[in-house]
Every structure is written in structure tokens, then in C-alpha cells.
Amino acid sequence: MNDNFDDPYGDDSEKELRDLLNELLSGGGTISPEHLAKAAGLPHDPATLSALITQLQDAIQNADGGIDWSVAMRQAEERATSAQEQVSAEQRTRFDRAFGVASLWLDEAVDFSASQTQPELLTRRAWVAASMPTWIQLSEPVAISISDSLTRVISENAPEEMRDIVAGAGKVIRGAGGALFAMQLGQVVGQLSAEVVSGGDIGIPLLADGHGAILPQNASEFGAGLDLPHDEIDLYLAVRELAYARLFRHARWLRLHLITSITAFARGISVNTDELERLADRFDPSDTEELRQAVASGSLIRSQSDGQNTALISLETLLALVEGWVDAVTADATSRLPRSDAIAESIRRRRATGGPAESAFASLVGLELRPRRLRDAAALWRAVTNAVGIVERDGLWGHPDLLPGPDDLDDPSALITRLTHADGAEVAADQEFDRALDELLRGATPAAPGEHGTERSGTDTRDGAGPDAESAGAGDRNSGDADAEGQNDAGSGGAGAENQNLGDAGAKDQDDAQSRDRNKDSPGANPDN
Structure with missing residues (x-):
């Protein structure tokens, strides 16, 4: 010292x-x-x-x-x-x-x-x-x-x-x-x-x-x-x-995230x-x-460590998505040139x-700010645009969790399938809501979940269900369940009585006929009804 x-x-x-x-x-x-x-x-x-x-x-x-x-x-x-x-x-x-x-x-x-x-x-x-x-x-x-x-x-x-x-x-x-x-x-x-x-x-x-x-x-x-x-x-x-x-x-969020x-x-x-x-x-x-x-x-x-390599892949993917999107939209906007x-x-x-x-x-x-997969990203954004349009494409930038990942750059078709699948589910849900609302406005009893071929539990509503599926679903609900059937009849009668009190005899007849048709079509229904 x-x-x-x-x-x-x-x-x-x-x-x-x-x-x-x-x-x-x-x-x-x-x-x-x-x-x-x-x-x-x-x-x-x-x-x-x-x-x-x-x-x-x-x-x-x-x-x-x-x-x-x-x-x-x-x-x-x-x-x-x-x-x-x-x-x-x-x-x-x-x-x-x-x-x-x-x-x-x-x-x-x-x-x-x-x-x-x-x-x-x-x-x-x-x-x-x-x-x-x-x-x-x-x-x-x-x-x-x-x-x-x-x-x-x-x-x-x-x-x-x-x-x-x-x-x-x-x-x-x-x-x-x-x-x-x-x-x-x-x-x-x-x-x-x-x-x-x-x-x-x-x-x-x-x-x-x-x-x-x-x-x-x-x-x-x-x-x-x-x-x-x-x-x-x-x-x-x-x-x-x-x-x-x-x-x-x-x-x-994008600038801060980058x-x-x-x-x-x-x-x-x-x-x-x-x-x-x-x-x-x-x-x-x-x-x-x-x-x-x-x-x-x-x-x-x-x-670079393994953790840094993983982070680098994520960062390079995001940089490529940004530049690929800019490339794709610039190409569309300058098509007149x-x-x-x-x-x-x-x-x-x-x-x-x-x-x-x-x-x-x-x-x-120790870091290259260069998107290595620029062409792949541009091709992905073009495919997304062709499949779902400009609005939904740009909506993916609403949150980082919505953006495509490295695997999507390898195979854009998987992303396209997810996006179009989501569209179909939303359309089916909208149609079901419109149908139920229409029944309420007409004064009829709204269909219970699963009626009219719509199984809400475990069934894809986009595919639809045929007559056989309707019968099978109705049979499962009604078989051996006379009490439930009686309640259903009582509910139908209650709806008819309400229409009677309103002074609309024609509506009552139509409602009763609909109730009889539903019971007749159900395999498990009580024939005495």
C-alpha cells in the first residue's frame, strides 16, 4: 500500500x-x-x-x-x-x-x-x-x-x-x-x-x-x-x-415497445x-x-446469450413487421407511379x-437495427390485406398481442385461417342475436339455447346443424323428462293466455300451432300432448 x-x-x-x-x-x-x-x-x-x-x-x-x-x-x-x-x-x-x-x-x-x-x-x-x-x-x-x-x-x-x-x-x-x-x-x-x-x-x-x-x-x-x-x-x-x-x-404503444x-x-x-x-x-x-x-x-x-438470442428474434420480427407493413402500404399507395x-x-x-x-x-x-425478414413480412401483410381487407389488417396494430409472430412469417396461411375463423364466429353470433331479437319483437317466446339447430354448448355454430342434429338434440332434452315437457306446455299456454288477454285471438291460434309443431317434431315428446 x-x-x-x-x-x-x-x-x-x-x-x-x-x-x-x-x-x-x-x-x-x-x-x-x-x-x-x-x-x-x-x-x-x-x-x-x-x-x-x-x-x-x-x-x-x-x-x-x-x-x-x-x-x-x-x-x-x-x-x-x-x-x-x-x-x-x-x-x-x-x-x-x-x-x-x-x-x-x-x-x-x-x-x-x-x-x-x-x-x-x-x-x-x-x-x-x-x-x-x-x-x-x-x-x-x-x-x-x-x-x-x-x-x-x-x-x-x-x-x-x-x-x-x-x-x-x-x-x-x-x-x-x-x-x-x-x-x-x-x-x-x-x-x-x-x-x-x-x-x-x-x-x-x-x-x-x-x-x-x-x-x-x-x-x-x-x-x-x-x-x-x-x-x-x-x-x-x-x-x-x-x-x-x-x-x-x-x-x-409501438415506439415505447421498440x-x-x-x-x-x-x-x-x-x-x-x-x-x-x-x-x-x-x-x-x-x-x-x-x-x-x-x-x-x-x-x-x-x-449473445440464449436469452438474448430469443429477445433478438422477437425484436427483429417486430422491426420486420413495421418495415414490411410500410413496404406493403407504400406499394399500394404508389401504384399510380x-x-x-x-x-x-x-x-x-x-x-x-x-x-x-x-x-x-x-x-x-452489438445490435443491428436491420430487419432480416423484410420480404417475408411484406408478403405476409399483402396476404392479410387480400384475405380480410385494410381495416382488419391495420386493426392488428391495436395491441402487441395481436401482431403476427415469427411462425406467421414462415407460414402466413395459419394467421389467415385464424383471422377468417374469427370473422365467421362473429358473423354467426350476430345472426343468432338478430334472430332472437326478431322473435322477441314478434311476441314469441325466444328459443332456448340449442333450439332451431343451434347448439351453444360445444358445437361450432358456423357449421350449422341439420334436421338430424335438431332431432337428436331435442330427444336428449325431452327423453324421460315428462316434468320438463309439462313445463314447456305450460309456458306455451302462458304465452297464449297473454296474447288472449291482449285481445289478439289470431296471434293465440298461431302461437298454439307453433307449440304443437315443436312437440310433434320432438322424438321424446309425450304422445298424449
């Missing part, structure tokens, strides 16, 4: 470690700022490097055990503005017109009403500002896990003479590790700002209020490589984005401490390439492969 510190957990140890790290970051230590930037996979230009060092020093000086996510925001905004274009008046006119037509077309393709909030046209920096809170929410569990593991590994591997300092300054190390992770996230989100074309492009609702948004600069760059009329591309993208917005606006599922998965991710310790033992300040590759490849994150199929295929290929920034985020948090 080092005797230089009376209280190894006090402020002196934190101050000494801060001074040590500040010296390192200013170039006075063994690791140069250039090596640190290379290890983090960040740009090496002097301006960016200077900002990196300043932000890290701020994080160290102000460390309170948490993660300073403002570092991520600053990194992302700086990267987004490097090649940003402002939204022009011509672009606003184009997309305002596209959104108006898209809303009308969607009215015919979905059962969800339009939002009262107008869609937005965003610059890259505005998209970063609007989406960063969600990115932080998705990334925080992994950042905390890595920071805690880094603190432990450094504490365990520190030289004997520095262990008191390290042990007493855990929150400073944790803050520095969190700042490095936040910088990585900022770089990823900043790169994504140059790739996404709309608010729903990633497949999750990044914008908190759920309204539609398009990035005109990126949309123009996307369309430039398709050799198609830009007005058709604008209209297709507008329909697709409004479809996302309507879905998340109607299914209020984000909760992702964060729960991320919270279960554990750091590969063996790999982290191996890198710490072999770390060469003059060659940080091995560390950079470990961070970029995601090798510092352990393989001559080249809609070509645009749709380009978007599907783009989502299937993912861009470099999306891959970087997957390595950073």
Missing part, C-alpha cells in the same frame, strides 16, 4: 489522476493525442483533434461518475455541418406538393388518419439534434457497461505504486471512458446524418413526436444514382415517410473482459491499430445491406 496518501479514496487521488490524464492529453505523457485519435477511429486533422482533446479534458475535470453525452452531440453536429446544404425554396415547394399528394394516396391504402402535424424538411444538423436523444437512450446501457469494465480492468492491472490513485478515482476513469464512447457515438450519428433520407429510414422512430420528416439534401443524393424522374422519387419517399408517421401515431426492447437487449450485453485484459497487457502506445480494430469489430462485446417498383427495390437493397454508419453503430452497441 502506498503511504503517500492518507485517504486513497479522497479528493487528492482524483486530482492526481486528473493531472496525469491532462498531461497525457496535452502531449506530455507516453501516448500522444494523435495515437489516441487513431485508436478511437477519429479524424486526425488538427482542428478536430484539438476539439477532441478539449472535450476529453472537460469530461475529466467535470467527471461525476456519469457520462457527458453533450460530447456526442458536439461531435455529431460538427460532422453533420461539414458538408451540409440548407433547404432551398425550390425543395420546399417540391416536397410540400409531394406530401399533399402522398397524404391523399395513403388515405386509400391505410385505415389510419393523417396527423395534424405537418411533415418537416430537415438539414443534417437538424436531424442530429432531433434524433440524438433516442440514440443516447439506445446506447447508454452499453456505454455504462464498457465504462465500468474499463474502470475495473485498469484498477486490476495498474502498477502497485498507482493502485491507490486508481482505486480512489474510479469515477474519473469512468467519466473518461464514457466520454470516449460518447465521441464514438457522435461520429457514428454524424456519419448517419449524411446517409438517412427520412425520419423513419432506420426503421425505428427516432423523432420523439412521431411526425414525418425528410432530409432533402440526402434525398436528392439518393435519387441521383437511380436515373429516374426526381418528382417520382420525391413522391415515393413522401408516401413512405408518412406511412411510418401514421403507423407510430396510431399505435401509440425502444424498451432495444434498451433491454443492450442492457443484457456484457463486455468481453478477457479480451479487454489481453489488449491492456499487450497495449503498445506507439501502435494502437489492434485497439482500434477491437473497437470497430465489436470484439469487446461478448457473444410508373417506376414505383424500381424505387422500392432500390430502397430494399439499401436497407438489406446497410450503410457504413449503420454497421459502425452495430459494432458499437
Whole structure:
């Protein structure tokens, strides 16, 4: 134990470690700022490097055990503005017109009403500002896990003479590790700002209020490589984005459910401490390439557990259902566009492969936000639409328990059977209710359960029952039960007497005749009746 510190957990140890790290970051230590930037996979230009060092020093000086996510925001905004274009008046006119037509077309393709909030046209920096809170929410569990593991590994591997300092300054190390992770996230989100074309492009609702948004600069760059009329591309993208917005606006539970599922998965991710310790033992300040590759490849994150694999299947299914529904309704709504199929295929290929920034985020948090079964989900929604129509299809989004599952993606016919079966049962119940109500209105005694061929106990009313089934059911009720038959006669007589008191002799005769017919048709009836 080092005797230089009376209280190894006090402020002196934190101050000494801060001074040590500040010296390192200013170039006075063994690791140069250039090596640190290379290890983090960040740009090496002097301006960016200077900002990196300043932000890290701020994080160290102000460390309170948490993660300073403002570092991520600053990194992302700086990267987004490097090649940003402002939204022009011509672009606003184009997309305002596209959104108006898209809303009308969607009215015919979905059962969800339009939002009262107008869609937005965003610059890259505005998209970063609007989406960063969600990115932080998705990334925080992994950042905390890595920071805690880094603190432990450094504490365990520190030289004997520095262990008191390290042990007493855990929150400073944790803050520095969190700042490095936040910088990585900022770089990823900043790169994504140059790739996404709309608010729903990633497949999750990044914008908190759920309204539609398009990035005109990126949309123009996307369309430039398709050799198609830009007005058709604008209209297709507008329909697709409004479809996302309507879905998340109607299914209020969906956004929270998705984000909760992702964060729960991320919270279960554990750091590969063996790999982290191996890198710490072999770390060469003059060659940080091995560390950079470990961070970029995601090798510092352990393989998924069985529980995580199950959760991942459920999450990927939900992501596929969202994108598959959007694909299906967009195809229906844009059927008037001559080249809609070509645009749709380009978007599907783009989502299937993912861009470099999306891959970087997957390595950073150990999760790909990519629906692997997009085509299966789109085919399922088309089959459901053909079988039960738009209203019932969209009604499945009313609750998570109503949605199709992974098995339904394998075989949509099972889901179709369930949906059409439910329809038949409801129709039969409605018909039975109408029949009973009609008898009451005519003044007749309503049929008891099972009469007129309707067995309510254990029998499928959709199939119906023939005359033999009626006779058998009546025989079971009447055989050996003279008392019950007498009560039935008394009930019929009571109904006739009531009609007599009303002065309707014709109705009494008709009612008596109906009573005699029922008794005559019953095999177990008493012949004396």
C-alpha cells in the first residue's frame, strides 16, 4: 500500500489522476493525442483533434461518475455541418406538393388518419439534434457497461505504486471512458446524418413526436444514382415517410415497445473482459491499430446469450413487421407511379445491406437495427390485406398481442385461417342475436339455447346443424323428462293466455300451432300432448 496518501479514496487521488490524464492529453505523457485519435477511429486533422482533446479534458475535470453525452452531440453536429446544404425554396415547394399528394394516396391504402402535424424538411444538423436523444437512450446501457469494465480492468492491472490513485478515482476513469464512447457515438450519428433520407429510414422512430420528416439534401443524393424522374422519387419517399408517421401515431404503444426492447437487449450485453485484459497487457502506445480494430469489430462485446438470442428474434420480427407493413402500404399507395417498383427495390437493397454508419453503430452497441425478414413480412401483410381487407389488417396494430409472430412469417396461411375463423364466429353470433331479437319483437317466446339447430354448448355454430342434429338434440332434452315437457306446455299456454288477454285471438291460434309443431317434431315428446 502506498503511504503517500492518507485517504486513497479522497479528493487528492482524483486530482492526481486528473493531472496525469491532462498531461497525457496535452502531449506530455507516453501516448500522444494523435495515437489516441487513431485508436478511437477519429479524424486526425488538427482542428478536430484539438476539439477532441478539449472535450476529453472537460469530461475529466467535470467527471461525476456519469457520462457527458453533450460530447456526442458536439461531435455529431460538427460532422453533420461539414458538408451540409440548407433547404432551398425550390425543395420546399417540391416536397410540400409531394406530401399533399402522398397524404391523399395513403388515405386509400391505410385505415389510419393523417396527423395534424405537418411533415418537416430537415438539414443534417437538424436531424442530429432531433434524433440524438433516442440514440443516447439506445446506447447508454452499453456505454455504462464498457465504462465500468474499463474502470475495473485498469484498477486490476495498474502498477502497485498507482493502485491507490486508481482505486480512489474510479469515477474519473469512468467519466473518461464514457466520454470516449460518447465521441464514438457522435461520429457514428454524424456519419448517419449524411446517409438517412427520412425520419423513419432506420426503421425505428427516432423523432420523439412521431411526425414525418425528410432530409432533402440526402434525398436528392439518393435519387441521383437511380436515373429516374426526381418528382417520382420525391413522391415515393413522401408516401413512405408518412406511412411510418401514421403507423407510430396510431399505435401509440409501438415506439415505447421498440425502444424498451432495444434498451433491454443492450442492457443484457456484457463486455468481453478477457479480451479487454489481453489488449491492456499487450497495449503498445506507439501502435494502437489492434485497439482500434477491437473497437470497430465489436470484439469487446461478448457473444449473445440464449436469452438474448430469443429477445433478438422477437425484436427483429417486430422491426420486420413495421418495415414490411410500410413496404406493403407504400406499394399500394404508389401504384399510380410508373417506376414505383424500381424505387422500392432500390430502397430494399439499401436497407438489406446497410450503410457504413449503420454497421459502425452495430459494432458499437452489438445490435443491428436491420430487419432480416423484410420480404417475408411484406408478403405476409399483402396476404392479410387480400384475405380480410385494410381495416382488419391495420386493426392488428391495436395491441402487441395481436401482431403476427415469427411462425406467421414462415407460414402466413395459419394467421389467415385464424383471422377468417374469427370473422365467421362473429358473423354467426350476430345472426343468432338478430334472430332472437326478431322473435322477441314478434311476441314469441325466444328459443332456448340449442333450439332451431343451434347448439351453444360445444358445437361450432358456423357449421350449422341439420334436421338430424335438431332431432337428436331435442330427444336428449325431452327423453324421460315428462316434468320438463309439462313445463314447456305450460309456458306455451302462458304465452297464449297473454296474447288472449291482449285481445289478439289470431296471434293465440298461431302461437298454439307453433307449440304443437315443436312437440310433434320432438322424438321424446309425450304422445298424449
